[in-house]
Amino acid sequence: MQELSRKRAVCAMPIAGSYRSIDFTLSNMANSHIQKVAVFTQYNARSLNEHLSSSKWWDFGRKQGGLFVLTPTVTAENSNWYRGTADAIYQNLAFLKSSHEPYVVISSGDGVYKMDFGRVLEYHIEKKADITVVCKDMGEDTDVERFGTVSMDEDGRIREYEEKPLRAKSSTISCGIYLLRRRQLIELIEKCAEDDRYDFVRDILIRYKDIRRIYGYKMRDYWRNIASVEDYYDANMDFLKPEVRNYFFKQHPDIYSKVDDLAPAKYNVGVSVRNSLISSGCIVNGTVENSVIFKKSYIGNNCVIKNSIILNDVYIGDNTYIENCIVESRGTLRANSRYVGEEGRIRVVVERNERYMV
Amino acid sequence: MIKKEMIAMLLAGGQGSRLGVLTAKMAKPAVAFGGKYRIIDFPLSNCINSGVDTVGVLTQYQPLRLNTHIGIGIPWDLDRNIGGVTVLPPYEKSTNSEWYTGTANAVYQNLEYMESFHPEYVLILSGDHVYKMDYELMLDAHKANGAAVTIAVMPVPMEEAHRFGIMIANEKGRITEFEEKPEFPRSNLASMGIYIFNWKTLKKALVEMADQPALDFGKHVIPYCHGKGAPMYTYEFTGYWKDVGTLDSYWQANMELIDIVPEFNLYEEYWKVFTKSEIQPPQYFSEDSVVERSIIGEGTDIYGKVYHSVIGCGVTIGRNTVIRDSIIMNRTQIGNDCELYKAIVAEEVRIGNHVRLGVGGEAPNDTAPHIYNHGIVTVGERSVIPNGISVGKNAVVFGITTGADYENFCLGSGGTLIKAGD
Numbered sequence: 001m002q003e004l005s006r007k008r009a010v011c012a013m014p015i016a017g018s019y020r021s022i023d024f025t026l027s028n029m030a031n032s033h034i035q036k037v038a039v040f041t042q043y044n045a046r047s048l049n050e051h052l053s054s055s056k057w058w059d060f061g062r063k064q065g066g067l068f069v070l071t072p073t074v075t076a077e078n079s080n081w082y083r084g085t086a087d088a089i090y091q092n093l094a095f096l097k098s099s100h101e102p103y104v105v106i107s108s109g110d111g112v113y114k115m116d117f118g119r120v121l122e123y124h125i126e127k128k129a130d131i132t133v134v135c136k137d138m139g140e141d142t143d144v145e146r147f148g149t150v151s152m153d154e155d156g157r158i159r160e161y162e163e164k165p166l167r168a169k170s171s172t173i174s175c176g177i178y179l180l181r182r183r184q185l186i187e188l189i190e191k192c193a194e195d196d197r198y199d200f201v202r203d204i205l206i207r208y209k210d211i212r213r214i215y216g217y218k219m220r221d222y223w224r225n226i227a228s229v230e231d232y233y234d235a236n237m238d239f240l241k242p243e244v245r246n247y248f249f250k251q252h253p254d255i256y257s258k259v260d261d262l263a264p265a266k267y268n269v270g271v272s273v274r275n276s277l278i279s280s281g282c283i284v285n286g287t288v289e290n291s292v293i294f295k296k297s298y299i300g301n302n303c304v305i306k307n308s309i310i311l312n313d314v315y316i317g318d319n320t321y322i323e324n325c326i327v328e329s330r331g332t333l334r335a336n337s338r339y340v341g342e343e344g345r346i347r348v349v350v351e352r353n354e355r356y357m358v
Numbered sequence: 359m360i361k362k363e364m365i366a367m368l369l370a371g372g373q374g375s376r377l378g379v380l381t382a383k384m385a386k387p388a389v390a391f392g393g394k395y396r397i398i399d400f401p402l403s404n405c406i407n408s409g410v411d412t413v414g415v416l417t418q419y420q421p422l423r424l425n426t427h428i429g430i431g432i433p434w435d436l437d438r439n440i441g442g443v444t445v446l447p448p449y450e451k452s453t454n455s456e457w458y459t460g461t462a463n464a465v466y467q468n469l470e471y472m473e474s475f476h477p478e479y480v481l482i483l484s485g486d487h488v489y490k491m492d493y494e495l496m497l498d499a500h501k502a503n504g505a506a507v508t509i510a511v512m513p514v515p516m517e518e519a520h521r522f523g524i525m526i527a528n529e530k531g532r533i534t535e536f537e538e539k540p541e542f543p544r545s546n547l548a549s550m551g552i553y554i555f556n557w558k559t560l561k562k563a564l565v566e567m568a569d570q571p572a573l574d575f576g577k578h579v580i581p582y583c584h585g586k587g588a589p590m591y592t593y594e595f596t597g598y599w600k601d602v603g604t605l606d607s608y609w610q611a612n613m614e615l616i617d618i619v620p621e622f623n624l625y626e627e628y629w630k631v632f633t634k635s636e637i638q639p640p641q642y643f644s645e646d647s648v649v650e651r652s653i654i655g656e657g658t659d660i661y662g663k664v665y666h667s668v669i670g671c672g673v674t675i676g677r678n679t680v681i682r683d684s685i686i687m688n689r690t691q692i693g694n695d696c697e698l699y700k701a702i703v704a705e706e707v708r709i710g711n712h713v714r715l716g717v718g719g720e721a722p723n724d725t726a727p728h729i730y731n732h733g734i735v736t737v738g739e740r741s742v743i744p745n746g747i748s749v750g751k752n753a754v755v756f757g758i759t760t761g762a763d764y765e766n767f768c769l770g771s772g773g774t775l776i777k778a779g780d
Contacts, residue, residue: 265641268651
């Protein structure tokens with residue numbers, strides 16, 4: 001993710017003008033009536049913690065359940081960081097043990113998707129599976145080598161599972177969403193820890209695929225994750241398509257995010273906005289085309305912004321030209337400047353100029 | 359023991375009948391304002407920004423919208439273990455059951471609510487003004503003056519003073535006399551309907567005046583306190599304050615938000631206005647949309663052309679549709695090839711294709727010219743206007759209308775089409 005993840009964890013990356021990527025998973029959980037959610041954070045979590053400052057936004061402020069943020073802590077037995085996904089769960093096993101819910105959904109926080117986990121659970125029970133992995137067919141022409149790929153038999157049972165293969169044997173990938181019984185998870189995680197293994201995919205899913213019944217649940221709707229700057233750019237630009245907007249913004253259920261209490265966006269004289277998304281709190285004076293403008297940005301007179309993503313709270317001085325760029329949040333771009341990336345090679349702009357004359 | 363230094367009582371029960379069909383189904387404080395807000399957001403935000411975290415909201419007329427909007431006060435951080443926001447409707451008592459018959463009567467009927475917080479001071483607010491004000495500064499002045507009652511006042515032009523309650527004060531701000539809507543005003547300090555009372559003074563006045571029919575602050579309680587010689591002071595406010603009581607003033611106040619540097623600035627960091635945000639996605643502008651001098655709320659899709667207008671959240675404006683000088687409220691859908699001029703379109707309205715609003719010559723409204731005037735065409739909430747309809751100036755449409763309700767697909771200037779019961 002280059003410079004973009006220097007500032008925040010991928011889960012906290014702003015998406016689609018008004019959201020952050022973790023909003024999708026959290027909203028899916030809330031909409032699936034999951035009441036108890038733990039978020040594991042470690043890398044660069046300040047932005048994420050700020051976003052999770054209240055559980056109200058996803059309706060997790062419950063007496064039964066709630067939103068728990070689990071960060072690595074030093075204890076008498078352990079002073080390690082999370083050494084992997086399985087280790088993160090192991091270090092918080094007491095949380096799992098003291099819960100009473102029969103099933104656990106494990107999901108990465110960087111996916112852009114809508115999902116009813118209730119459906120996955122029905123499938124899981126119907127197949128008498130030990131573990132269910134949510135999968136997606138990516139089509140033959142997609143480059144799937146950066147994902148985990150799976151091959152299933154006719155029944156849906158996963159027969160082959162490779163993590164980031166050099167040459168993929170299947171175009172079906174794992175979406176990084178798993179469902180299993182809580183007791184099963186505790187047992188697997190404890191065994192894993194005994195052998196000094198720390199990774200959920202490599203050390204549990206792949207090792208156990210022939211011993212346990214691991215099933216793939218194919219999701220057919222929109223899903224994508226953001227692992228690179230290009231992915232991130234494309235994921236945002238997807239929201240300029242009417243069918244994607246309709247799916248996420250108009251159809252039930254909604255995706256929720258933290259409320260920022262910003263004023264409505266304002267458009268002054270000499271504005272031209274075409275095929276673009278603009279978020280609340282923005283003040284626009286220039287031209288915007290095929291772009292996504294996040295919250296609270298100021299776009300000066302005679303600016304031209306094309307095919308770009310402007311993150312939160314960016315100040316763009318007059319007469320600035322921006323094309324094929326991602327402008328990092330809270331940046332201040334001086335007047336009369338020019339930032340041009342190439343198609344397919346998006347330029348990340350991080351500008352730290354003084355915004356106010358002192 | 360529970361104790362709050364100052365609590366607020368917010369009067370939000372009024373209909374605001376001069377807003378016509380806008381308040382047909384909701385109280386005036388619940389009317390949308392400025393794209394994403396409702397009028398009550400302003401006093402509620404002022405309360406929390408001033409450090410007043412206990413607010414009783416007195417409701418009576420059509421309270422559903424208001425109740426759902428306020429909820430438990432989350433948007434204003436007024437969801438508190440102790441205090442916070444409490445909606446106070448009129449209720450049945452063992453001896454009698456009466457509606458709130460006046461502003462002070464409403465407060466009187468909730469003496470117990472106020473008493474439970476053991477306040478030193480009670481702030482009386484009304485829920486139908488648009489302004490930003492720090493009540494803490496007003497309280498500081500109240501204390502410094504050693505006042506029993508402090509009345510917020512605003513200098514108004516002398517020629518307009520006859521429309522207000524006018525305070526006459528000495529050089530220290532102590533009120534010596536006051537006049538309600540005087541023919542020949544002797545001062546230009548108009549009461550804003552914002553009072554701070556010492557709790558003891560207020561309680562005594564309300565209890566002793568309890569039998570007064572339609573007990574009102576301006577008409578009865580203030581004269582009573584004055585009569586008893588209580589020290590009463592003015593607190594002069596010079597910021598932006600707007601009574602959006604008529605369709606014209608409501609339209610004006612909305613349009614002022616569009617100015618390059620508006621007098622009433624919603625973009626300030628340090629005095630935010632909070633509201634319940636149900637719609638969160640960004641707004642979308644299509645390939646052939648045009649927008650100029652407008653403010654637009656979240657989740658709105660614009661396929662047409664918008665000039666000098668205030669557009670709410672979740673609105674859809676169809677292709678080739680032109681919106682000028684208009685206010686469009688939340689979740690309204692406007693079809694293709696429409697023209698809207700100086701229209702106020704309330705929430706969740708459905709307008710078909712080829713509809714024209716605000717066209718034709720001037721003519722006074724045929725039923726309520728004192729409400730529908732200044733060339734504004736008004737459409738009430740959840741109305742439906744079918745394809746191809748033209749509606750003139752000073753006209754009003756409310757209800758689910760069909761082509762048969764119009765003569766030649768037309769409602770002329772000054773026309774009234776209100777279908778009740780829908």
